[in-house]
Amino acid sequence: xxxxxxxxxxxxxxxxxxxxxxxxxxxxxxxxxxxxxxxxxxxxxxxxxxxxxxxxxxxxxxxxxxxxxxxxxxxxxxxxxxxxxxxxxxxxxxxxxxxxxxxxxxxxxxxxxxxxxxxxxxxxxxxxxxxxxxxxxxxxxxxxxxxxxxxxxxxxxxxxxxxxxxxxxxxxxxxxxxxxxxxxxxxxxxxxxxxxxxxxxxxxxxxxxxxxxxxxxxxxxxxxxxxxxxxxxxxxxxxxxxxxxxxxxxxxxxxxxxxxxxxxxxxxxxxxxxxxxxxxxxxxxxxxxxxxxxxxxxx
Numbered sequence: 001x002x003x004x005x006x007x008x009x010x011x012x013x014x015x016x017x018x019x020x021x022x023x024x025x026x027x028x029x030x031x032x033x034x035x036x037x038x039x040x041x042x043x044x045x046x047x048x049x050x051x052x053x054x055x056x057x058x059x060x061x062x063x064x065x066x067x068x069x070x071x072x073x074x075x076x077x078x079x080x081x082x083x084x085x086x087x088x089x090x091x092x093x094x095x096x097x098x099x100x101x102x103x104x105x106x107x108x109x110x111x112x113x114x115x116x117x118x119x120x121x122x123x124x125x126x127x128x129x130x131x132x133x134x135x136x137x138x139x140x141x142x143x144x145x146x147x148x149x150x151x152x153x154x155x156x157x158x159x160x161x162x163x164x165x166x167x168x169x170x171x172x173x174x175x176x177x178x179x180x181x182x183x184x185x186x187x188x189x190x191x192x193x194x195x196x197x198x199x200x201x202x203x204x205x206x207x208x209x210x211x212x213x214x215x216x217x218x219x220x221x222x223x224x225x226x227x228x229x230x231x232x233x234x235x236x237x238x239x240x241x242x243x244x245x246x247x248x249x250x251x252x253x254x255x256x257x258x259x260x261x262x263x264x265x266x267x268x269x270x271x272x273x274x275x276x277x278x279x280x281x282x283x284x285x286x287x288x289x290x291x292x293x294x295x296x297x298x299x
Contacts, residue, residue: 069097072106077187083178090191091275095198102196115201118248124207125237132234140227147231154235161217161236162243163286167279197271203251204244243282250281269294 067076067089077086104114136147170190176182187195189209192202217236221229249255250264263284270278278294280287287293 069094069103070099072104073102073192074104074184074187075106077191078180078184081183083176083183086176086183086187086191087173090187090195092195093197093271094195097196101199101201102192104192116204116206117201118204118245120207121204121244122241125241129234129237129241132230132237136228136231136234140231142228150228150231151235151238154232154237155239155242156235157232158236158239158243159280159283159285162239162282163279163290165213166281167292171275171279173275194271194275197251200248200252203248210240239282246282266294 066080067073077089081089103111105111133147133151136142140147172186176186183191192199196202214237218229218233221233221236225232246260246263247267250260250267255261255264263281266278266284266287267281274294277292278284278287279292284293
């Protein structure tokens with residue numbers, strides 16, 4: 001059930017055996033048209049009645065977009081949607097849908113190549129990191145403490161890259177050109193994640209899409225830092241792996257540490273309350289720096 005992403009049993013346990021109408025109505029951050037439809041479908045009883053007719057109050061929720069989730073969504077984004085409809089579609093998170101995962105293509109053979117399990121990320125990028133660290137040790141005559149410092153700097157640099165990419169590239173939103181190609185491209189990069197936040201197979205960043213970004217970051221670092229860029233790039237890639245795995249973890253697990261509980265709650269608010277704030281995923285540092293933090297329980 002979609003409450004897993006909203007905080008697990010901690011979210012609903014305190015309301016067991018009680019009328020939750022008031023509690024539900026007070027949490028605007030989690031109310032979407034999809035959630036309203038789910039409530040109607042799985043409702044087993046009602047307490048709220050009309051004072052005049054004495055009949056249960058039911059609120060019909062209609063989508064303002066026409067997307068058939070049983071058909072290939074990518075083609076529909078291309079052919080059916082304008083920018084306004086597209087933004088409404090992706091910022092209405094879909095849960096408990098049938099089928100349970102998004103369908104990008106009508107062909108099941110093409111569909112296989114759109115899915116990316118989380119463990120692919122370390123399998124592909126850890127060898128690259130080890131290669132860069134080995135190259136640095138062999139080719140660069142620098143003390144180990146300096147190497148460790150540059151590696152740590154690369155990890156720190158990633159936190160800024162993470163924030164920048166998420167805020168200014170993945171969340172163009174209002175600045176997306178209103179044409180089919182731009183909408184489809186945005187959907188593939190990030191829109192699909194906001195539309196289907198619990199789709200496990202399309203949560204971590206596909207290596208094919210990450211490769212151009214990797215090449216761009218590598219080119220910039222090589223110009224700025226010269227031959228030392230290999231160590232910093234190893235740190236950046238380490239930070240990236242931590243980011244992608246943390247992203248998967250906070251979506252699909254119940255964090256036990258205080259740090260990750262706050263990250264999960266912060267990210268939930270980004271999805272359900274305000275996608276124009278809360279761009280940090282593995283940390284909230286740059287959200288605090290640039291004033292885009294979403295407060296979690298007043299903190």
